[in-house]
Amino acid sequence: MSKPSDLVQGTLDLLILKILALEPLHAWAIGQRLKQVSKEVLQVSDGSLYPALHKLEHEGWITAEWKQSDNNRRAKYYRLTAPGRRHLEREAANWNRLAAAISSVVKLKEA
Amino acid sequence: MSKPSDLVQGTLDLLILKILALEPLHAWAIGQRLKQVSKEVLQVSDGSLYPALHKLEHEGWITAEWKQSDNNRRAKYYRLTAPGRRHLEREAANWNRLAAAISSVVKLKEA
DNA sequence: CGCTTTCCCTTGCTTACCGAGGGAAGCGGG
DNA sequence: CCCGCTTCCCTCGGTAAGCAAGGGAAAGCG
Numbered sequence: 127m128s129k130p131s132d133l134v135q136g137t138l139d140l141l142i143l144k145i146l147a148l149e150p151l152h153a154w155a156i157g158q159r160l161k162q163v164s165k166e167v168l169q170v171s172d173g174s175l176y177p178a179l180h181k182l183e184h185e186g187w188i189t190a191e192w193k194q195s196d197n198n199r200r201a202k203y204y205r206l207t208a209p210g211r212r213h214l215e216r217e218a219a220n221w222n223r224l225a226a227a228i229s230s231v232v233k234l235k236e237a
Numbered sequence: 238m239s240k241p242s243d244l245v246q247g248t249l250d251l252l253i254l255k256i257l258a259l260e261p262l263h264a265w266a267i268g269q270r271l272k273q274v275s276k277e278v279l280q281v282s283d284g285s286l287y288p289a290l291h292k293l294e295h296e297g298w299i300t301a302e303w304k305q306s307d308n309n310r311r312a313k314y315y316r317l318t319a320p321g322r323r324h325l326e327r328e329a330a331n332w333n334r335l336a337a338a339i340s341s342v343v344k345l346k347e348a
Numbered sequence: 349c350g351c352t353t354t355c356c357c358t359t360g361c362t363t364a365c366c367g368a369g370g371g372a373a374g375c376g377g378g
Numbered sequence: 379c380c381c382g383c384t385t386c387c388c389t390c391g392g393t394a395a396g397c398a399a400g401g402g403a404a405a406g407c408g
Contacts (some may be wrong), residue, residue, distance in 0.1 A: 134335050135246030135364060135395075144342055154386050163345065167338035174365050176388060199374060199386055218343050224245050225336050227278035231255055232329050234274065246364075246395060265355055285396045287357060310355055310405060 132169040138178050140221055141168065143206060143214040146188060152201035153179055179204060187213050243280040249289050251332055252279065254317060254325040257299060263312035264290055290315060298324050 145151065145159055157175055160168050182188045187210030195201035206214070256262065256270050268286055271279050293299045298321030306312035317325070 132335075133365080134248075134339060137245075137339055138365080141339065141342055144345060148345060148347060152386075153388095160342070163342055164338040167334060168342070171366060172386095172388085173367060173369095173390090177365085180388095195386075197374075197385060199384095200372095201386060221339070221343060223278060224243075225340060227275040228245060228248055228252065228332070229336060231252055231271070231274055231279070232332060234255060234259060236259060244396075249396075263355075264357095282397055283357085284359095284398065284400095288396085291357095306355075308354060308405075310353095310403095312355060 132167065133174075137221065138170065138174060139182060140214070140217040141170075142175075142178060142182065143187065143210060143217065146204055146206045147211065147214055150203050150205040152193075152195060152203050154201070155195075156204070182210070186210070243278065244285075248332065249281065249285060250293060251325070251328040252281075253286075253289060253293065254298065254321060254328065257315055257317045258322065258325055261314050261316040263304075263306060263314050265312070266306075267315070293321070297321070 141160060142156060145156055145163075151159060153175055156179075157170050157172075160170060179188070179190075183190055183204070187207055188204045189207055190202045190204050192200060193203050252271060253267060256267050256274075262270060264286055267290075268281050268283075271281060290299070290301075294301055294315070298318055299315045300318055301313045301315050303311060304314050
């Protein structure tokens with residue numbers, strides 16, 4: 127099945143970049159943070175998160191650095207790059223454009 | 238490539254159902270209407286539209302009927318069913334929930 | 349009689365995500 | 379001291395969704 131009832135396809139990159147724009151975090155914490163700030167609405171699984179992060183890193187929008195986590199474990203902290211920040215702005219603008227269009231259709235009443 | 242810059246994945250069903258909730262239409266007209274009401278923002282191709290309609294019909298949310306179009310051609314008019322209307326409400330509610338959550342994340346500033 | 353427009357459809361591909369799996373290291377309790 | 383729980387890392391195989399590119403037919407018009 128695998129129906130994404132707790133995520134909108136194509137928005138994961140945007141969400142990750144936005145979270146990292148506020149503060150560098152490791153993968154696991156990103157998932158937790160996303161869940162927390164969205165009040166449990168947005169939930170992303172490991173199997174989605176890690177590949178997405180690797181893709182973003184490969185595209186140069188984030189960089190990784192191994193550090194010690196708060197719980198004294200090795201963790202790969204991701205940080206937004208300058209191109210990443212610009213990309214985030216583009217993605218955010220595009221989301222706003224599309225979300226507004228869709229919402230306007232959803233709210234349509236008889237002409 | 239095929240990057241959906243003019244659509245958000247997973248919202249096509251919702252958009253189609255909503256358009257049909259206002260007025261029965263044939264496939265080609267649905268595409269036009271969607272483009273029109275969204276001020277050119279939402280554009281859906283043939284290759285997306287027809288399979289989506291067939292799927293919706295197969296699931297019982299819409300029904301089809303051959304008629305003459307305004308331009309005197311044969312056209313398959315789709316109409317929302319009662320279960321389809323209920324499904325539309327669920328999908329719309331889910332969209333609102335997720336879109337609000339995503340938008341709230343996108344608008345985040347430093348805590 | 350070609351040309352454009354309006355309408356129908358399918359096939360193969362890519363992207364994006366998920367579920368299920370596996371592993372290692374710190375930490376606390378018994 | 380070991381065992382289980384949590385935290386953290388990752389990959390693989392599958393599925394869903396949409397798109398580009400193909401195809402066709404019939405109406406109307408010059």
